[in-house]
Amino acid sequence: MRRKLLTLAAFAAGSAMLLSGCAPSAPAGSGGDGSGSGDDVTLKVWSWRTEDIEKYNSIFDVYEKENPGVTVEFEAFQNTEYNQILTTGLAGSDGPDIPMVRAYGQLQPNIVAGQLEPIDGKVDGLDEIAPSVLAGAVGKEDGKTYAVPLATQTLQMFYNKDIFEQNDLEVPTTWKEFIKVNETLLASDVTPIALGAKDDWILPIFADIIGSGRYGGTEFEKKVLDGSTTFEDPDYVASLQLVDDMKKYMTPDVVGVSYTDSQIQFTSGQAAQFPGGSFEIATFSTQAPDMNIGSYQVPLPPQAVAEAPVTPAYADGNFAINSKSPNKEAALKLLNWFATPEFGQLVADELNQFSAVPGVEYSDEVMSEAWDNYEKNKAPYLLLVDFRYGEPLGTAVLGQQVQKMLLGEQDAAGAASTLQTGISQWFTPTK
Amino acid sequence: MSATNTRRSRHIGITLSKRTGLVFILTALILFTIFVLYPLLTALSYSFFNWTGIVRGDFSVLDNYVTLFTKLPYSEQVPNAFFNNVLLFVGAMVFQNTVGLGLAVLLHRLKRFKRFFQTIFTLPYLVSPLVVGYLWSLMLSPLFGPVNFILKAVGLEELAQPWLGNPATAIWVVVFVTAWQWVGFPVLLYGAALGGIPQEIEEAASLDGATSWQRFREVTFPLLTPAIGTVSVLTFIGAMEAFAIPYALGGSQGSPAGATDVLSLLFYRTAFESGASNAFGTSSAIATLLFIFIFGVAVFITWFMRKAERKLY
Numbered sequence: 001m002r003r004k005l006l007t008l009a010a011f012a013a014g015s016a017m018l019l020s021g022c023a024p025s026a027p028a029g030s031g032g033d034g035s036g037s038g039d040d041v042t043l044k045v046w047s048w049r050t051e052d053i054e055k056y057n058s059i060f061d062v063y064e065k066e067n068p069g070v071t072v073e074f075e076a077f078q079n080t081e082y083n084q085i086l087t088t089g090l091a092g093s094d095g096p097d098i099p100m101v102r103a104y105g106q107l108q109p110n111i112v113a114g115q116l117e118p119i120d121g122k123v124d125g126l127d128e129i130a131p132s133v134l135a136g137a138v139g140k141e142d143g144k145t146y147a148v149p150l151a152t153q154t155l156q157m158f159y160n161k162d163i164f165e166q167n168d169l170e171v172p173t174t175w176k177e178f179i180k181v182n183e184t185l186l187a188s189d190v191t192p193i194a195l196g197a198k199d200d201w202i203l204p205i206f207a208d209i210i211g212s213g214r215y216g217g218t219e220f221e222k223k224v225l226d227g228s229t230t231f232e233d234p235d236y237v238a239s240l241q242l243v244d245d246m247k248k249y250m251t252p253d254v255v256g257v258s259y260t261d262s263q264i265q266f267t268s269g270q271a272a273q274f275p276g277g278s279f280e281i282a283t284f285s286t287q288a289p290d291m292n293i294g295s296y297q298v299p300l301p302p303q304a305v306a307e308a309p310v311t312p313a314y315a316d317g318n319f320a321i322n323s324k325s326p327n328k329e330a331a332l333k334l335l336n337w338f339a340t341p342e343f344g345q346l347v348a349d350e351l352n353q354f355s356a357v358p359g360v361e362y363s364d365e366v367m368s369e370a371w372d373n374y375e376k377n378k379a380p381y382l383l384l385v386d387f388r389y390g391e392p393l394g395t396a397v398l399g400q401q402v403q404k405m406l407l408g409e410q411d412a413a414g415a416a417s418t419l420q421t422g423i424s425q426w427f428t429p430t431k
Numbered sequence: 432m433s434a435t436n437t438r439r440s441r442h443i444g445i446t447l448s449k450r451t452g453l454v455f456i457l458t459a460l461i462l463f464t465i466f467v468l469y470p471l472l473t474a475l476s477y478s479f480f481n482w483t484g485i486v487r488g489d490f491s492v493l494d495n496y497v498t499l500f501t502k503l504p505y506s507e508q509v510p511n512a513f514f515n516n517v518l519l520f521v522g523a524m525v526f527q528n529t530v531g532l533g534l535a536v537l538l539h540r541l542k543r544f545k546r547f548f549q550t551i552f553t554l555p556y557l558v559s560p561l562v563v564g565y566l567w568s569l570m571l572s573p574l575f576g577p578v579n580f581i582l583k584a585v586g587l588e589e590l591a592q593p594w595l596g597n598p599a600t601a602i603w604v605v606v607f608v609t610a611w612q613w614v615g616f617p618v619l620l621y622g623a624a625l626g627g628i629p630q631e632i633e634e635a636a637s638l639d640g641a642t643s644w645q646r647f648r649e650v651t652f653p654l655l656t657p658a659i660g661t662v663s664v665l666t667f668i669g670a671m672e673a674f675a676i677p678y679a680l681g682g683s684q685g686s687p688a689g690a691t692d693v694l695s696l697l698f699y700r701t702a703f704e705s706g707a708s709n710a711f712g713t714s715s716a717i718a719t720l721l722f723i724f725i726f727g728v729a730v731f732i733t734w735f736m737r738k739a740e741r742k743l744y
Contacts, residue, residue: 006451080683084703084710091485109708113486198596198686255687256573256596265574391707392504396684403688407598425503 041330042071045319046089046096048082051282055350062346063337070330083109090115090322097325098334101147103136103315105388110320111139111146117321118144122332125339125357132380133356136315140389147318148338149356151347154313154374155209155381158274158284158366160266161292163190171294175301182249185272192249194271196259197406200399202276203243204383207402208312209275210246210298211239216305217312217379225386227429231420232413235305240412242301244405255406267291279316281366282352295370297377310379311370315356390426397422471722478715483708495709495716505697505713512685512692515602515677519693520670522606523613528662530610531617532655536647538618539625549622553615560612564679567608571595595680598690605691609676613669617662624658625651653743660736664729671725674699694721 047056053076060072075096077085083106089095090110101107101116110116118139119126126134129149137147164170164181167188172178185192196202215235223229251257251265263280265271267288274280284293297309319338321331337343344357352364354371362368380386387394397419404410410418447455478495481488499505538548555563570576571594579591594600628651636646674695677685683700685692694717701707702714 002445003448003451006445006447081703087485109483112483112708199682200684200686251574253573253593253596256593258568258572261572261574270574391502391705391709393705397504400684400688403686407688409598409688422503 040069040071041327042073043098043327043330043334044096045072045074045098045100046086047074047076047100047317048079049100049317050076050078052076052351059343059346059350062342063334067333070334072334086110087113087115090324093324095322095324097322097327097331098319099322100150101318101320103149103318104385105140105390105393107137107146107318108140108389112141115323116146117323117325117328118146119148119321119332119335120145123148123336123339125336128358129339129356130358132378132385133315136385137318137320147320148335149315150317150319150338151315151351151353152278152313152356152374153316153381154278154311154354154370155205155276156278156295156311156370156373157209157298158266158276158280158293158295160269160272161294163269163272171296172299175299178299182246186249190269191251191265191271192273193246194257194262194265194274195250195254196257196262197250197254197403198257198261199259200403201395202259202262202399203402203406204395204398205277205381206275207240207243207398208379208381208383210242211236212310212312212379212382213298213300213306213308214239214242214304217310219305221380221382221386224382225429231416231423233416237412237416238303240402240405240415243402244412247406255403263287278354278367278370281364281370285352285364285366293366295366295373297373306377306379308377310377311374312379312381313374314381314384316353387423387427390423392422392425394419394423474715475719477711478719480712481709482711485711491712495712496720498713499716499720505701508689508692508697509694509717511689512694512697515685515691516671516673516693518602519606519609519673520667522603523610523666523670524663526606527610527614528617528666531614531662532621534614535618535621535625536651538622549615549618552618555612556615558612560675561679563612564608564676567604568595568680571604596687598687601681601687601690605673605677605680608680609670609673612676616665620658620662621655624655628654656736656739656743660733660740663736664732667732668725668729671721 045056045060049056053074056074056076060074064070064072083102086096086099086101087110090099091113101110126145126148133149133152134145137149138145159171163185167184167190169181169184170177172181182192195206215233215238220229220233220235223233224231247254251262251271257265262271262274263283264287266274267284269291281293284291297311299309300306319335321328321335325331339357341357341359344355344360347353347355347357348360348362348364348367352367354360354362354367354374362371383394383398398415401410401415401418405412405415477487479490479492481491481494499509534548534552538545541548570578573579573591573593573596578594582588582591592600594604632650632654633646636650641649672695673693677691677693677696678699681687681691681696683696683704685696698714698717698721701717702710707713
């Protein structure tokens with residue numbers, strides 16, 4: 001009797017476990033998926049901007065009002081895993097109609113795998129977008145355009161206007177003034193520059209904010225791409241040395257400070273300046289809505305190659321069409337809308353981002369100041385724009401090297417040559 | 432046949448018929464095959480191909496493995512990560528298992544509050560290791576964390592370092608946090624093993640005039656060999672596979688400067704964050720190599736411990 005009970009229990013437990021293991025998980029946010037007849041279409045848009053879900057929903061409400069019968073479903077995934085999630089989604093059957101895709105190098109695997117639809121000539125307004133921004137949406141091999149650029153990110157030095165006032169400081173316009181500003185701040189009990197060196201992705205950004213003018217921005221980009229120089233160029237090494245020189249103005253043992261710590265340092269007033277991207281503007285306005293923030297371009301150091309201070313920038317995010325989408329016509333229509341000034345204005349107003357579409361007004365003070373500076377003198381965020389087309393990524397190598405520099409384990413020349421060795425694994429200049 | 436019979440008669444419990452036993456095993460076997468064996472074999476097969484995203488390319492035999500040891504960044508990161516894994520294992524053996532053994536012995540002799548202490552020691556490993564790592568990273572923050580604040584308040588300013596920002600100390604923080612979380616594991620296992628040692632042997636030893644330390648060294652410790660073997664193998668596997676705590680403390684890059692990088696982090700980075708075209712091929716190679724290494728060493732340790740055990744009987 002006992003044995004029969006046990007056998008029964010074994011079967012029950014076993015089948016219960018098996019069934020739970022095989023049960024399909026409920027698809028997240030299912031609902032109708034465009035299988036309606038004729039007019040009613042649901043377009044699925046994927047992105048990594050989990051911070052902006054609500055804002056995108058209100059943006060798409062605008063589109064849905066203008067286009068009755070179309071529903072836009074916006075879904076966001078974790079940033080660091082998005083590339084893989086997207087690749088899998090595009091290959092499967094339940095993927096997005098319009099995925100937000102990365103720019104430049106990280107876009108290429110999806111293009112090469114034939115997962116995106118080329119859109120040359122099918123989207124009006126693409127020719128209005130700046131070529132350097134559009135370059136982030138182009139296939140490196142075939143030169144075709146695969147997406148509509150969403151935003152431009154600019155890199156600059158943010159500063160706390162109130163702290164500057166308290167210390168009688170003005171925005172520096174020469175390198176001497178820049179050093180003086182930092183020395184004054186160092187002498188007071190405020191950290192001059194907040195940097196989260198523990199998260200090494202911020203370090204190439206910092207290197208370009210401080211050093212792009214020194215190594216010559218766009219000119220240098222041209223020379224590296226056609227092979228007339230390498231990253232071991234003395235001007236580039238000198239720009240990395242500047243990063244090391246700035247160490248004294250950062251938190252002591254800055255490699256222990258995380259990126260989020262550094263943001264808190266700035267928004268709580270413990271640090272006076274924050275070298276960062278325009279993507280910080282939205283974060284700062286949420287974390288410290290009462291703070292008076294400004295931004296400036298770091299002045300040119302002695303022996304700088306550039307003629308005026310620059311704002312490094314890059315295209316950030318594009319909208320593409322899944323080549324397997326059953327709703328390509330409707331998707332193309334939405335993509336056309338993405339290239340209109342109307343959408344660009346929504347990007348500026350709702351998302352606090354610089355739209356890739358020209359002709360947009362930035363009402364936010366911080367944004368318009370940064371944008372005006374950018375329009376004065378542009379440069380590429382070199383390693384992200386041109387050196388992410390192979391493994392190892394230029395940004396990853398430099399990030400680690402700058403960390404080592406800040407720890408005292410590496411010097412500027414060594415960092416530059418490690419960067420050169422790293423990218424030479426896959427980069428060949430196009431003469 | 433007689434050996435198994437003696438083994439069985441030492442255990443108290445229900446003896447099952449062969450058929451019932453088979454049903455239990457079959458369920459586990461099916462789940463194991465679907466969720467462990469199948470992914471394992473497919474990962475092995477993936478590592479032999481070239482991938483573009485998730486489109487499989489040509490059969491590249493051992494190219495992915497060769498890449499791991501010859502091309503940057505892998506040729507530098509793989510040995511570095513492996514070294515850190517070994518450090519984690521040694522650190523766990525030295526700090527976690529010795530302290531665990533000591534605590535288990537002390538608890539064994541404790542008459543009152545035994546359960547209470549056992550619960551306290553095992554509480555940390557009921558918490559997700561990601562949460563543990565994250566909380567420790569907050570506590571050790573040089574700007575906002577309480578640890579440095581307390582050290583400075585007490586006057587130990589030289590110790591108030593950026594523990595997670597210094598490559599020399601960061602890996603030891605990982606060792607310490609892992610040991611802190613998992614100390615309950617050897618406490619439980621050794622505690623159970625100690626409970627299985629017949630009291631008469633200990634009494635006989637003390638009657639013969641052995642001191643407490645002599646008793647432990649000559650009697651208790653040798654009898655714990657099976658438990659030590661089990662704990663060592665499991666610690667080894669855990670140290671080689673460590674992911675959650677290094678990820679929470681150092682991020683997926685193994686900051687600072689790769690000092691907390693471990694093989695699982697390298698795998699995760701390569702597979703999901705690198706955006707490289709051949710991410711699947713290279714990461715499958717890493718995963719396969721890791722598996723073969725862990726399996727091989729685990730089998731070796733087990734064989735070695737069995738030999739040591741047999742010397743006892």
